[in-house]
Amino acid sequence: MPRPSLSENAAKRKGEKLAQKTVGAAKSVIETASNLVDTTKKPRKRTTSNASIPTLKFTTPNKVEGQLPQFNPQQYQVSDPLSPPKSMPQVTQSQFVSASRIYDGGMRALQLTGKAFDLTRERFVVEGKKAKTFSAGVQTATAFEKVKGDLTDYQIQLQNNQQKKIELGTAKLRTTTVQSIAVETEKELSEKLAQAQAGAELAQLQTQEKQTKLAEFKLQLTPQV
Template identity: 40%
Template sequence: MAKLNNSTKTAAEAVAAKIAGGNKATTSQPNNVVSMPSIATDVKSDVDVTVPGLHTLTPDLIPASLPHFHANHYLIGDPLNPSEKLPQATESQYQSGIATYEGAQRALKLTGAAFDTTREKFTVIGKQAKAIGAGILAATEIEKVKGNFLDYQTQLEVTQQKGVTLDVAQTKTVTDRNIAVHTKTDLAERLKQAQIKAQESAAKTLEAQGKLNAFKQQLGEYLPK
């Protein structure tokens, strides 16, 4: 074990004393100190957000995605006399590697263009969905207007039917009034006819009474006194 120098030892002893003092302060509390409830520790700190098809990339994963490169292998002490230990590549390796990398870059560019095209496709799909949604809303409003128009036509027919009913009722009222007038006239005429018959009957009664009285007078002349 390596020995600590005086300054390091002093700093370590100070830290240990603070830790010990902190533990001692936390273990004993005065009676007048109100204990606070402990903070819940069962709250989930990480929320799992997994998007299908989306690559995961965090800073700790970046080194694994980089090509192997050791900068200390390319240390140059004397620029006029470079070391033969520097990494080397033959001309054929260089040409083959450059061709491979250029092909890979072209492939990546094509793949990127494919993703750009797909992104534009999704943008157009979203716009198409919005247009379809707007069309559905417009069609819904049109159907609502049609329904309101049918309600109007139905109410118009109901109003016309009520008008016909009113006209029939008014005609019936006029007819009943005319019938009442004629009925009262007929009753008045019947009353007059009854009065005339009564007068005729009274006249006949008077005439018969007069004849009876005259007969009694004539008969009384022949009766003994």
Template identity: 70%
Template sequence: MPRPSLSKNASQRRGKTLAKKTVSKAASTVKAVQNTVKQVKEAAQYSEMSGLNPLGVESVQDELPEFQPADYRVKDPLNPPDSLPQVSLGEFIKASRIYEGATRAVQLTGKAFDLTRERLLVEGKKAKTFSAGVQAATAYEKVKSDLTDYQIQLQNNQQKGIELGTAKLRTTTAQSIATETEKELSEKLAQAQVGAELAQLQTQEKQTKLAEFRLQLTPHV
């Protein structure tokens, strides 16, 4: 039985490879459309998480690069099939540079996120510290207000104490005046009584003299 020619085998392999690539591209297109629809639904569902890409276990596979292990399957290590995916050295170097540059870019982006995380943590600490300062200032103002109320009450009490002392002094003065007035009136009363008694004695003395004088005027029988 004649063996098939190498050119025919190569043509068949290229045809199979082209068919696989066509099917793979079609599947990729369908998957891309499905992913787009899914992302739109998830974006609508998680619209409140602005700036964040929703990620669930079921969508992890969609984040992975496309990879078909069957395309790299080799049965005879000494006779690898022509259908294996291949790139030229120039394409490899170019793609490697792109991946290396993209890796550096995403690493720098990660550092930016690290810096932003630390900055936000510090901002949070700053806000908490500011809040503690506001609370301390509020407590200080409350104490200051209490101290002011105390000083006002103290002054009110002192003023009332002065008023009480003045009232007591007025009472004492009034009592002293009343006592002295009572003494003065008592003295005047005593003097009036003495004067009345003296006048009475004088009247009696004059009456006695008048009676004696009348007796002298009366003729003796």
């Protein structure tokens, strides 16, 4: 068999290095996915409201490029389709299968992580509905208590009105009694006036009678000539 040329050996070494980089990138993806899964399992600490959110890594667009896999499109440029350059990065079949398995596992891990985020989102939605429902229940209870207060005020006002009716009846009875007393007092005073007038008239008649007797007695005492 002919020995491989230096260019072929160099291309092979480049392919092996690229495969190692690919495997390393795949491992990094798996580690990142596993870290995300672990962080979803661990209880999160409450943080204060800041301009940047520590749990979100993609805060600025200039950080996106640093997280992309290394890729040089010029290494895959082909001028002659029938004679591809031997310097093109290559991997063996076993390296391809191994790296593909790692990538597939990483994508499955990311899909599971995404499902965990979907579940957490739905949980937050349900928690929000629970809070709104509780608030509606509190508002309903408050409305019931207001109705109870209105009913209590009505009953108090009803009792006050009944007491005022009783006081009104007592006042009317008192007025009627005073009027009756006034009528009877007026009658009594009229009788006393009549009695006083009769007494005065009787006294006047008695006075006249006594004056007449006195005059007759004086005539008897006068000597006759």
